[in-house]
Amino acid sequence: MSTRCAAALNAALAEALERWDETLLLGEDLADPYGGAFRITRGLSTRFPDRVLSSPISEAALFGVSAGLALRGRRPVLEIMFGDFITLGLDQVINHIAKFREMYDEQVRVPLVVRTPMGGRRGYGPTHSQCLEKLLVGIPGLTVVAGSEYHDLHRLLLAAIASDDPVFFIENKLLYSRFQQRGRDGRLGPFLWEEGDSTYPTVQLRAADRCSVSVVTWGGMAHLARQAAEQLAIEHETMIEVLILSRLAPVDLTPLLASVRRTGALVVAEEGTLTGGVGAEIVARVQHEAFSSLRGPARRVAARDAVIPAARHLEDAVLPQVEDITDACLAAAAGTEH
Amino acid sequence: MSTRCAAALNAALAEALERWDETLLLGEDLADPYGGAFRITRGLSTRFPDRVLSSPISEAALFGVSAGLALRGRRPVLEIMFGDFITLGLDQVINHIAKFREMYDEQVRVPLVVRTPMGGRRGYGPTHSQCLEKLLVGIPGLTVVAGSEYHDLHRLLLAAIASDDPVFFIENKLLYSRFQQRGRDGRLGPFLWEEGDSTYPTVQLRAADRCSVSVVTWGGMAHLARQAAEQLAIEHETMIEVLILSRLAPVDLTPLLASVRRTGALVVAEEGTLTGGVGAEIVARVQHEAFSSLRGPARRVAARDAVIPAARHLEDAVLPQVEDITDACLAAAAGTEH
Amino acid sequence: MDWRERVAAEGSRGDRTGHFEREFYRGIYLIRRLEETLLELFAAGRLSGTTHTCLGQEANAVAVAFHLTDADVVVSNHRCHGHYLARTGDLEGLLAEIRGLERGLCSGKGGSQHLCAPNFYTNGIQGGIVPLATGMALAEKQRGSGAIVTVFIGDGTLGQGVVYESFNIAALWAAPLLVVVEANGWAQSTPTPRAMAGSMRQRLEAFGLPCGMVEGTDALEIHRAAGAAVGQVRETGRPAGLIIRTQRLGPHSKGDDSRSPEELETLRERDPLPRLAASLDPEQRRAIEAECERRLAAALTATEGPL
Amino acid sequence: MDWRERVAAEGSRGDRTGHFEREFYRGIYLIRRLEETLLELFAAGRLSGTTHTCLGQEANAVAVAFHLTDADVVVSNHRCHGHYLARTGDLEGLLAEIRGLERGLCSGKGGSQHLCAPNFYTNGIQGGIVPLATGMALAEKQRGSGAIVTVFIGDGTLGQGVVYESFNIAALWAAPLLVVVEANGWAQSTPTPRAMAGSMRQRLEAFGLPCGMVEGTDALEIHRAAGAAVGQVRETGRPAGLIIRTQRLGPHSKGDDSRSPEELETLRERDPLPRLAASLDPEQRRAIEAECERRLAAALTATEGPL
């Protein structure tokens, strides 16, 4: 397939608008000819003028308005222009959207999707480069999905829109211009390819040989993990399994646990800052479920606990790189402590 | 000592107002005769009428206004009436307050303290009972402190106010009416008592006999962990070490690691919901630093990943209880998997 | 014409038979007694958690409810019992919820300030309900249901920025939303002038919401103003506001009232209830009150349960 | 009287010698050329990240800066280069920051929209700077410094609720805060009428901020209005607003302009720069321009570094 990720997402939105009259897109600058800051809604306001709404700059209210629409039978898809701005709506997310179904004792559902780009490596600086999924995964009632080029983004986004519960759909900014990478006949490039058949599957890329480390990752880091796998194979004769999650919460670690039982070693690679990251949750679960399989401590690769600088060389020093993954894998493969 | 925790906090605020002219208290309903929803500022607006400000209901702006005051040489202490409402200010916290020092390359400091009560067990229902420290510990640039009756709250709060960087100071609601519990001559009740001499020390309570589990906890769970320790000793002849953190971020796990190396088993007890909790970070670190000391997987005791119901019996079923800690400790002591 | 419409119509005609006044009184009295009872239960240690009673403000809820149809939606806040009762009459479900029973509206999960029933929603975060209500109003419009959404907020809640974001969006996108500000002069312990600069009415108008105002506390006056406001939203399909100067006669929540006895006395003089009571035939009035007491007693018995 | 005060005074007297106009022109021209240069550097792939230029809006920054003292504080937003240059004249530090150099204002950590210098702060989150500026103004008042704080926001940023929360607090607590709204009619790709209901001016006044307005784009008119607004805040010690109808002549950020050529042409007719230029003695004007070009070239050379 030679579909760019941006096009896949655009097509999914178009399909949702076509299939379901209740679908609505809301967000800042969505309308044509602009079509959103990253152009993901391009063409849609022209085709569906009443259902693609460019809004004022009011993130907090947009979350609430979308939730109100969802509570009364609409199926809104809210775009938050930069993932950094979800912070403005977290009260609506935490104390309203995520709570309604359970707090109101199942009298309501909130079929709301929040799409938002996250991630750095574009030099956008401290307030436009963060990966903040860590803020979302611990909120009971939310589904958190992270797309990657290895997932069928069209299908993934459509599934999120079809869900009757609130879903955050995170799109790494670098994804947009990349091509979809999908396996064929169980292979993708030099790797064996496997994808579960769940709604939000975990994609596995692994060497045909026996692997000594399981790397779990998602979103924009999938690209780096794959590069690490190639480097490790070529330069270090170290084979790894790369597991690319699509749903971070509630997370299904079954494929990862099976992998860790095979490899005996775990590395989590995330773009967000280390402390309190999604990786911590994964490590806590895996060490609990597969304690005796682990030859050594699980390792986390993540951004430094720091502000993401604007200057590219400084940004590179803060964000996790391919080398950080290869280093962690080599240490994990060796089973050394620290 | 027979000081109630509420009085200790009140005295600390009074001392700060007296000692430092730059100190200011801001928040909703702080002024006398009300003195704050939990009465922690009682008497202070009468003594310091210009520096204790009852504000409009505007949490987001309060964070920003406080930060502005702090950036220009004041030393504001902001009270957020319920910890659940910090969600309204998280943009100010994440994209402003926590970023300034580093983003502006050390040209500024933000000496701001945010005090806020968290926690349930009072039947206040879904939006007034949460422990949301998990949202804060992963934000680079923030210091997160959780008081407990085992810490010298007066000293702890004063230290936070004296800090030149932003500090969240979390007060479990049940703390207020409890008495300070401080060791004497190295003992507190049946326990050996130890407190580091750092600014934000970890308090240790442990049996004189050899202990088989390390329980790390903070805030409102300290009370339950102590009860668990007593029950385990009496009913199960199982001795544990209880470590009560005061600073959750950046966290110093030195005493905990030493303890785990002694006991070989770790249980984290937190009142917040399990997934993505502070406990996950602690487990991820401890398994990394003390992998070979652990006899079995680290275990987490936490609230179920659910909304906190208003009805007390339902609330009890969601929040972690003493029995959850004892069960986890027994499993950990046995070193069984799962 | 259903019951509510008939009563509303009678109210605006200045009903000669007193039927309208009686129904109005029945609504207010029942809420009043429920709220008083809740405070007693708390005082007796027979309720836990917290509650916010609308003592003194009941007429607002009843007046607005008289003008709504079943399809209309109501969104309310921490001080929501009156809005709920006026809207649904479901005394037992409400009491059961507050008492934490399985048969409560939300099986005890929500409690006093997190209620949900068909076309009725509340939440305990000040201001957060306003964008919700805006979205709901847009949904009704898109579905062509003809329903309007009424959201109740307090004057203190005008401190929350999301309220203005929502006004703006409601006006821009023509949401059939009625914003009722119950201006009781206080937010918890803070008098409104210490929390509000500028002009309350202008704050709505500056964002494109035409805004009515009721200064007096005559129940019928409130009823007429509510009718005008509801009618305006229904006819124009656009948002509007209504500010009602009202009085909170009880504590903010359970026992936290630091206002002086004199101040409370002045407020009690504005209470719509005794005045409405005085306008009724004494016998009919006693009959209404007795019926309400019976209902309340029955609901209390029916919801006796773990506290 | 320092340089700025002198120039400001000359401006309000209608200076005969043209000294004022020349200084004004120098300020505008330098900003204009920096912004044009940045877009060229981006187009040439010699800058990364993003940037928001204030082409067409330079006069606002210069006019306000003329009335401020060194002790005064300026808080700005994503479109901040003009505010910074007008305030500090530090072309090299700014350019170095945008180019990601160690010698930049923030050593390259902040980049184009996260600047900091003594008494100057910007951030890239719309609206979030307004409560900050309010707190800063309160701090200055408490310290008795006599300084005022000016915060610049765009018209689109009036969508953010925290802005109104801040207006309210600023008015209640009497913060010496000047809110300058640069109303360029657009927010990114959204025309203001599609994002703003009601009245911009009323939105400030409803929260207790008296609000001036400049409709024309004559640089001297902006200068006078800025002087009045700054003077009002300084004298009353209370917040006030100033709305300047202005025009963004460039793209929102790098190349994202979807406005029609006709529309841009109309906007260019409102550009204050050529009109101010025409009022100057041609020779003097060319000398100013040449000087600015020299400064810019020098700064470019000095900041040549990794991109």
Ligand SMILES: Cc1ncc(C[n+]2csc(CCOP(=O)(O)OP(=O)(O)O)c2C)c(N)n1
């Ligand atoms: C976001 C948020 N902040 C603070 C509170 C605590 N609180 C509950 S009610 C209240 C006062 C509300 O005042 P007003 O809006 O005037 O309503 P009233 O209580 O007078 O009916 C406050 C501060 C809250 N529930 N939510």
Ligand SMILES: Cc1ncc(C[n+]2csc(CCOP(=O)(O)OP(=O)(O)O)c2C)c(N)n1
């Ligand atoms: C909270 C937030 N939402 C959205 C953005 C993205 N954004 C940057 S500038 C801008 C438009 C701002 O418009 P306006 O306030 O009119 O300023 P102008 O760009 O016209 O100068 C937007 C939406 C942002 N930076 N912050």
Ligand SMILES: [Mg+2]
């Ligand atoms: Mg009120």
Ligand SMILES: [Mg+2]
């Ligand atoms: Mg604009």
